[in-house]
Every structure is written in structure tokens, then in C-alpha cells.
Amino acid sequence: MTTATLTQPAAPALAAFRCRVCGSTAEPGRHTAREMMFGTRQAFDYLQCAECGCLQIAQFPADPGAYYGGAYYSFTEDPADAYRSPAKNLLNRWRDQATLFLPGGDRLPFRVSVPHLRTGFEFLRRVPGLSLHSRMVDIGCGSGILLHRLHNAGFRDLTGADPFLAGGDRQVGRGFRMLARDAQSLDDGPYDIVLMNHSFEHVPDPAATMAAVARLLAPGGTAVIRVPLCDSEAWQRYGADWFQLDAPRHYYLHTQRSLRLLAGRAGLAVARVVHDSDHHQFTLSERYRDDVPLVRDPQRPDGKPSWAGLTEAQVQEFEALAQRLNAEGRGDQATFYLRHAQPA
Numbered sequence: 232m233t234t235a236t237l238t239q240p241a242a243p244a245l246a247a248f249r250c251r252v253c254g255s256t257a258e259p260g261r262h263t264a265r266e267m268m269f270g271t272r273q274a275f276d277y278l279q280c281a282e283c284g285c286l287q288i289a290q291f292p293a294d295p296g297a298y299y300g301g302a303y304y305s306f307t308e309d310p311a312d313a314y315r316s317p318a319k320n321l322l323n324r325w326r327d328q329a330t331l332f333l334p335g336g337d338r339l340p341f342r343v344s345v346p347h348l349r350t351g352f353e354f355l356r357r358v359p360g361l362s363l364h365s366r367m368v369d370i371g372c373g374s375g376i377l378l379h380r381l382h383n384a385g386f387r388d389l390t391g392a393d394p395f396l397a398g399g400d401r402q403v404g405r406g407f408r409m410l411a412r413d414a415q416s417l418d419d420g421p422y423d424i425v426l427m428n429h430s431f432e433h434v435p436d437p438a439a440t441m442a443a444v445a446r447l448l449a450p451g452g453t454a455v456i457r458v459p460l461c462d463s464e465a466w467q468r469y470g471a472d473w474f475q476l477d478a479p480r481h482y483y484l485h486t487q488r489s490l491r492l493l494a495g496r497a498g499l500a501v502a503r504v505v506h507d508s509d510h511h512q513f514t515l516s517e518r519y520r521d522d523v524p525l526v527r528d529p530q531r532p533d534g535k536p537s538w539a540g541l542t543e544a545q546v547q548e549f550e551a552l553a554q555r556l557n558a559e560g561r562g563d564q565a566t567f568y569l570r571h572a573q574p575a
């Protein structure tokens with residue numbers, strides 16, 4: 232042992248906490264989560280507000296782009312590649328329109344499952360007045376997988392926006408453009424539907440983003456914000472191993488309370504909340520707890536992703552539990568439908 236170990240300076244005093252959502256300075260809960268999508272295992276501190284419950288990253292990474300791109304799933308494929316076959320496009324158009332617009336379309340045997348989104352069109356079906364003429368902006372659209380799908384289905388007023396979009400602004404097709412911007416720098420509109428599909432948790436300034444959503448939203452329009460929620464069984468059960476924490480890409484893990492607070496301040500009212508979590512809140516969190524990253528582990532001899540040794544029956548059991556938690560409002564993600572608040 233050297234004297235150096237005895238003379239280390241005391242740890243610096245912890246910076247005073249101030250919740251970036253509600254402003255509370257009450258002592259927060261402190262957690263350390265690891266980067267586990269790619270398995271770098273780099274550690275990031277998160278603080279949970281004692282008032283609104285919002286779990287927030289303590290310090291923004293110096294180079295956030297370093298944690299996207301490359302193998303990040305939202306950008307790995309060009310969605311246009313999936314639309315090279317006219318026959319398949321026609322079949323998908325018919326199928327997607329039936330799923331979106333027919334009564335009971337979400338229960339059709341050929342219901343749509345959009346790759347990477349882990350969902351079909353259920354969250355869009357519930358938008359009042361949805362039509363092929365709806366003016367829609369998808370903020371944080373990644374490579375635009377959902378918009379390509381909707382464009383093929385016949386939607387003709389589609390805008391995708393993502394600050395990490397490579398190659399800058401471009402017109403993708405008739406009535407479909409992609410912009411390399413965040414919500415605050417969008418300057419047109421208004422839009423009948425402002426969508427943030429698992430992107431709101433990535434933005435550094437949720438209040439400014441929510442204000443931009445309200446500004447972009449047409450009178451009578453609907454903002455659709457889908458987020459992971461930490462007032463959930465999965466956060467309780469897994470803590471920092473909860474896979475939807477997704478350090479450091481997710482800056483904020485909201486609660487219903489913190490989301491409603493932000494919406495209210497922006498002049499928006501929550502018209503409806505639908506919890507739509509699935510078995511991944513358990514199956515993937517089990518995996519993180521076993522120290523297995525999300526993406527394929529090259530160290531494994533078979534090269535296959537591990538499912539933490541779960542059997543199909545166990546996965547089904549977790550799915551049933553997810554549905555029960557959704558019904559109780561304790562699933563680990565939800566869709567918020569927001570409208571302009573009526574003046575009192």
C-alpha cells in the first residue's frame with residue numbers, strides 16, 4: 232500500500248439537484264445504469280425526482296451522436312429497400328389500409344407488425360379523424376420506417392424529422408420528406424398529427440420539445456407521444472437493469488405525472504392514455520440482469536442472441552403479465568393522446 236491511497240482527496244460534494252421537469256430540489260433517488268444495447272457497459276448516473284418521479288440522466292454525454300448511428304437500430308437499414316416489389320407494395324397497401332381504417336382492423340388475422348417498432352398500427356388507429364389526408368409529422372423518426380410504410384399505404388402529407396438523420400433534408404417521394412432537424416427547429420405546419428414514437432425520452436429539453444409539439448399541432452389535431460414509463464412494475468422489479476432505461480440514449484424516463492405536467496404547461500390536455508407494454512420489459516431486462524447485451528454477442532460461439540435461457544412458455548407467461556399490468560396502468564410504456572386544452 233502506498234501513502235497515496237491514504238491521502239486521496241474527499242469525493243467532491245454532489246451537485247445540488249433540480250428536477251428538469253418540475254423544478255423540485257428534494258433529495259432524488261440515485262441510480263447507476265450501464266450501456267447494454269451494444270454492451271460497452273459504460274456507467275451513467277441517473278437521478279429520480281422525489282416529486283414528479285421522472286428519472287433523468289445526471290449529465291448529458293459530451294458526444295450523444297456517438298451512441299446512435301452505426302449499429303443503432305433506427306438507422307441501420309434503408310427502409311426504401313423494403314418497397315422494391317410492386318406486387319408486395321400493392322398487397323401491403325391493401326393490408327395496411329384495412330388494418331388502419333376497417334372496424335376491427337386491429338384484430339384481423341393478417342394484422343400489421345412494423346419491423347423494429349414492436350407494434351402494429353394500434354396507436355394510430357385510435358387517432359380521431361385519421362385519414363389518408365392527415366398531415367403528419369413524425370419527430371425523431373430515425374430512418375423513417377413507419378413513414379415509408381404509411382407512404383406506401385397512401386398517406387400523402389408526411390414529414391419525418393430527426394436531428395441524427397444522415398445526409399441532410401431530402402424529398403423521399405410525393406408528399407413525403409425527411410428533415411434533419413429536431414422539434415424546436417421545425418418551422419412549418421400545422422399538422423393534424425404530431426407523432427413522437429419513442430423519441431420524446433431522447434430529447435435533452437422536454438419542456439421546449441413539448442412546446443414545439445403544441446406549436447406544430449393544428450387546432451383539433453392530436454399529438455401522439457409514446458414513451459417508456461418508470462412508474463411501472465418493470466422499473467420496480469429491475470431497477471438499473473430495466474432495458475427501457477437504455478442508458479445513455481434515454482435522457483428521461485417519465486411517469487404519467489411528469490408527462491402530464493409538461494403537457495399542461497405547453498397548453499395541451501391528455502385526452503387518453505393507453506398502456507401498451509409487452510413481454511420485452513421482462514425478457515430483455517432478465518437478459519440485462521444476466522449481463523447479456525441486446526445486440527448479438529460476437530463472443531457467443533453460435534452467434535445468436537441469448538434470451539436468458541427463457542422457454543417459449545416463460546415468454547408467454549411474461550406476455551400475459553404485461554397485458555395484466557397494462558390493464559392496471561403499470562406497464563412500462565404507454566401512448567399519450569394530447570389535444571389543445573380548451574380555454575376555461
Ligand SMILES: [Zn+2]
Nearest residue numbers: 250253280283
Ligand atoms: Zn420532478
